[in-house]
Amino acid sequence: MSRDSHTSTRFATLARIVKVHGKDGEVWVCAQSSEQAAASSAILDVLGHAKSSLWLTPPPAEQRFVQLSSQRGGRKDSDRLLLGFEGITHRAAARDLLGRDLVVERCDVPADLWQQFTNLQQTAQQLQENDDCGLAVYSDRYGHLGSVVEVIKTGANDVWVVRGDRYGQVLLPVIDDCVLAIDRDAQTAHVQVMKGLIDQDPINQATEEEGVCD
Numbered sequence: 001m002s003r004d005s006h007t008s009t010r011f012a013t014l015a016r017i018v019k020v021h022g023k024d025g026e027v028w029v030c031a032q033s034s035e036q037a038a039a040s041s042a043i044l045d046v047l048g049h050a051k052s053s054l055w056l057t058p059p060p061a062e063q064r065f066v067q068l069s070s071q072r073g074g075r076k077d078s079d080r081l082l083l084g085f086e087g088i089t090h091r092a093a094a095r096d097l098l099g100r101d102l103v104v105e106r107c108d109v110p111a112d113l114w115q116q117f118t119n120l121q122q123t124a125q126q127l128q129e130n131d132d133c134g135l136a137v138y139s140d141r142y143g144h145l146g147s148v149v150e151v152i153k154t155g156a157n158d159v160w161v162v163r164g165d166r167y168g169q170v171l172l173p174v175i176d177d178c179v180l181a182i183d184r185d186a187q188t189a190h191v192q193v194m195k196g197l198i199d200q201d202p203i204n205q206a207t208e209e210e211g212v213c214d
Helices: 034-050 091-095 111-132
Strands: 011-021 026-030 053-057 065-073 080-085 101-105 136-139 143-152 159-164 168-173 179-183 188-191
Touching (some): 011 053, 011 091, 034 080, 136 159
Antiparallel strands (some): 011 101, 026 080, 053 101, 065 080, 136 143
């Protein structure tokens, strides 16, 4: 799923399209957890019967919305669902949807399902913040920046507060252009420091530990 964990009061991201299935345009979508997949499935069932549209983000050049034509559950306790969309009937068309999020508008969802889903979102965000704090952050140009000590919520994306001995406090937006990779097992993150985020010159790369690189 997207690193942007801001909870909208109008929209909710149900799942991300991650894989094409077969030759008939079906796709696998992935939620943040099996619980969210089950809640997303219930919402999709309502939207499918009502012929309501789902937003695609980021939108393809010619198609901002899709309508559900079929839904099949994945394995028990899985975070994935198998979906088909109206007008998407072959593999090439489905491939254009890969990497995009399925977003629903609040007014299209029954209140009880919306509340259930947003509660799960908030729980997942809290767990994500706990997971992020303590990550050791590295840059290919600046070396070891420090560790994440706080996660700031904004209207667009999260911001990591990173503190270390060399650069002091650095604020890093949690977006794909900045956070390149996270290794939860090693408790490390590899980032690209965007212009203006650090005033000091990069360190001499020869002094860095081996293995910290792109």
